Amino acid sequence: MAMSSWICRACRSSPRPLPSSKRSRITSHRSISTNSPFFSVSEEVRQAIAERKPVVALETTIYTHGFPYPDNFALSSKLESLIRINGAVPATIGIQEGIAKVGMSADEINRLVSASSEAGKVSRRDLAFVCGVTMDGKRLNGGTTVAGTMLLAHKAGIRVFATGGLGGVHRGVEETFDISADLTELGRTPVAVISSGCKSFLDIPRTLEYLETQGVAVYTFADGRREEIDFPAFYSRDSGVLSPGVVLDEVEAASMLHAHFSLGLQSGLHFANPIPEEFSIPHAEMEVTIEQALEEAEAAGASGSEITPFILTKIKELTGGDSVEANKALVEANVIRGTRLAVELQKLEAEGEDRQDRPETQASGFGSNYTTTGVSLKVNTPSAPPPLATPENTTIDEPLLDPTVSLEVDSAPIVFVAGSLNVDLSCDFAPSSSCSDPSPELKTSNPASIRQSLGGVAHNIARAAHLMGANVQLCSAVGDDLSGKAALEALTTGGMSDAGVKVMTDTRTSQYVAINDGKKDLVLAMADVSILEDTAEDSAVSEAFQQFWLPQLKQARPSHIVLDANWPPQHLARWLKAAQEIGAHVTFEPVSNVKGASLFKLPKDHPLAVFPTPSVHLTTPNAYELAAMHAAARDAGLFDRQDWWEVIDALGIPDTGARLQMSLATSSALVDQGVPQQSVQLLPFIPMICCKLGAEGVLLTQLLPAGDARLTSGDHAPYILSRCTNGTEDKLGVGGVYMRLFPAVEKVDAVEVVSVNGVGDTLAGALVAGLAQREGKARVEDLVDVAQRAAVLTLKSRESVSPGLGTLRLLV
Known part of the structure; x- marks a missing residue:
């Protein structure tokens, strides 16, 4: 089933009406907050929000500025698939032809990422320009950053956003004042962001300090650990900096989100998900690599928006590509984690549970790391979280899991x-x-x-x-x-x-x-x-x-x-x-x-x-297998069979052969090699041969049945090698030979x-x-x-x- 038809089936029906008690709650929290002609939300995402289904936002700069085509499109397909098979609706967000789109179709994503060199990097400050300006008569395209994606997700009523890494305070900030807009966006936009921490070449202690000043709750998933837990450093599980807070799992994180949104707080939350252990690069090793990359960036004069892609490229070179594999692994793990969080949040919202009615749990502790030695941390939930449909260490080089083919x-x-x-x-x-x-x-x-x-x-x-x-x-x-x-x-x-x-x-x-x-x-x-x-x-x-x-x-x-x-x-x-x-x-x-x-x-x-x-x-x-098959058929006497000869005779190949026609349809070299001739002689047994x-x-040689429209079509005339002329069309059904070199x-x-x-x-x-x-x-x-x-x-x-x-x- 094609992807387009799967999506159409998923959103074919109109949103089901909801009880008025629930409808008022949704309107107050999750209604789409703009009717701007520069803002579009897909029908599937609109319906999911209306029906209170879990939705997970995805950014697009990771595709437009992080990976080449078609690897970026493959990654986008996989991330959306991971969201669907783990129980939520994906909402990929980007700017296409001057319109901020929430819930881009596969075709829209393909068009955006296949021309990524023409796409800008869009944060909050860039939205007006990219949506409002034309250049050379064309509307602009852009991949949205963490900040840009958060803003647009919030306008659409989406609560959860999964990404790779967070921007932060750059090293040397006392001289450059270089602080990512991601941090200020977290301070004023109520969306939960799941990432693997900030990029490891940033100043992690100052980043956490800045987030605290902005009123942003920062927690790291325990990921089964019971010791003091570091805030992750993107490529590394540990950073040497203790996380301000720790959450046990998605259930506990969802309880916090439910309370956060119920209180009407207008800041975001950041949940850090450590990179899967098997892909983690030791922090000390990465620090050496980062220092070298930073030195080369300074020597090259990279600054502003240029510095991050410059450093990432250098890190890729210095790690021999290991950083790329790590990047793919962590973003996939974050998407799975974010989807499970969205599913748990949806359960709490749908059931209207009051946290005070739930048995008290061992808290993770606000503003401080905690240890769990000798302490059993439990959260009572109506049902256990759904199991992962895909291991968290799945990478882009492993098989894609996609609901369109399930x-x-x-x-x-x-x-x-x-x-x-x-x-x-x-x-x-x-x-x-x-x-x-x-x-x-x-x-x-x-x-x-x-x-x-x-x-x-x-x-x-x-x-x-x-x-x-x-x-x-x-x-x-x-x-x-x-x-x-x-x-x-x-x-x-x-x-x-x-x-x-x-x-x-x-x-x-x-x-x-x-x-x-x-x-x-x-x-x-x-x-x-x-x-x-x-x-x-x-x-x-x-x-x-x-x-x-x-x-x-x-x-x-x-x-x-x-x-x-x-x-x-x-x-x-x-x-x-x-x-x-x-x-x-x-x-x-x-x-x-x-x-x-x-x-x-x-x-x-x-x-x-x-x-x-x-x-x-x-x-x-x-070509070698074709020659071997031809020799085997000949040696087995199959070319001596009467039924084979009757079909060959009906093909209309002249007694003198068709070397000229074959050369025109293919090439003299292939004819000298015998590839077209061998294909034709095998057609009675195998009427379609695609020779690699x-x-x-690829050389396609095909026996066309009598009455096939291609035999009389001007468009296909260059590929018709011969036509049946012996009057056996009704008896044998042979029309001619189609030969085309692709x-x-x-x-x-x-x-x-x-x-x-x-x-x-x-x-x-x-x-x-x-x-x-x-x-x-x-x-x-x-x-x-x-x-x-x-x-x-x-x-x-x-x-x-x-x-x-x-x-x-x-x-x-």
Whole structure:
């Protein structure tokens, strides 16, 4: 389901009327406080506020000034998703074309962050300018800071705002008087801000002192600790400065907020959430880095609004990117924490509880740190807080969790992906700076960067289709071992179902090891997928097909099935037969040169069928796999079959060949390589072939059915290689051949390539997601470019499938 349709469904109905007793309370506290033409609140946020649902505000400078595109859009999608799956409504706030928007749509966010160089950094003082002025006839865009977001959130009636870090008093303030407007905004705007403290290069003691002068309550979440607790220093859990106050959890923080707003206090509150421990950089280590960054900033003459981005860039360089990973982790943890706080606050407001009627709790103590040694801190609540839907240490390089692709309980998957689920090891050769050879040396040990992740061709395709919005079920098997348990946990943590994964005893979970050179190009790969390879009738995998996967297939009746070539021919034949019985569209992913041949080695009692009722409808090989598949079909005698010849003869290819037409449709180099010719000869068995050509793009070769509109369309004329001329259109249904070379959508520099593993699988998953979701209304050529964009995101990702694929969902 596309994101836009999910949002429409969420806000389709009008706000339900509320009892008058509650309506008056809402009006006094949470009504939208302006009818200005420069201020807009989305229908979804308006309805949530009217219905007293929890809402969490998000700023946009973190996207426009913190991360490059499309990483910033991926982050925005993830943060909104974390809010939704933890029980609240996200309200991303920014300035677009001179209008301050609360609750930006995915398309609006995409337009803002994709042109972040044109967006200003908008605090309270900048709102009038950005909303009121035009430049070169155009309205201005801007990302809102903490101060700007607080102000607009308050105008919309939003109580809780989660962000990364707070501005503060800069070091050397006695000379510069540089104090962030975030602090004064907290002193006059009643919004709760959840962050990981102020940026660590600021003067933390003076920042806390200034907040006290402004009347701002500052508390740090205990986060399970029972010792004296520091106010966090953004990248570090500790700062050496004790927090003015401590709260046990979101329930206690919500009780404070409820009292604060009930008393009508007009200042804000700041709840500091320490960065997850595994991402925390030691404070002493960060201090050395910060001192160097500050010295370089002073030497460069950076000042005013320039100084913070300058220092952050230097910190990124000096930490080797660790600061970026820490930044992503902490903002995600803050969003989850802020959402749980908003949910707890909503409970108190909805029930109208009076704090005096609740059992007294051990207080955290105003203005002083406290220790909990020997003291049990409890807060009685009507119900326990909801569990986290995602671990707090989830980062942007891990799978996106997005409600737009979550399955309803009674909703059957429309895509089944069957094949391998592996634990992957990616070994990238890491030569010393003095080594000029990018290739590892054979027969010896080499320095490397080694990463472990969840992979397998079927898993990668399923993951990509899932992130692109399709309702997917992965059908695979794992062993009853540690790797299998870890794989299942990672799968479900990533938001996918494990209902189709069979746990088998006395066997090993599949593993894949990739050896890449210094350019991240694959040198050698080793795979152990023996768990799927036993073809005996009484084998565990044979029984799993009959008793586990086949019943699920018949019940769900998915419209699309994807098979990877890790299945031996005997098992592949079973899947193809079942797919044909339910009328499913079948995609075949060859996996490798050797395994791709399995499709043409099916048992004699299950021969590969040809057009117009082929066993396989789409395949996505690279040029080497295509050549291997062609050779396997030839060696198996499939090109000698009468039914193959009848379809080939109906394609209308001249007896003299079509070299010139193929060269015009593709390139002379590809024709010399034989790629177009091999594709055409395989069309009777697989009528759609998307050949992945790396930097050259994708070659689509397709058998068009008789009567297809493209055969007579002027727009498609350049891509029609041939038309049926032998009068067999009615009998065979063949119309002609469509051949189109799609150039690469982006030139990716070698330095941007992180891993090639999973790139082809991502392209296949994106294609299938588009075909499945459009329910037969999509053509493959309409999806190739977006599938290439998905592949590029994976090429730049450490994961086997980039979690940023969710950013492309609107294009499917």
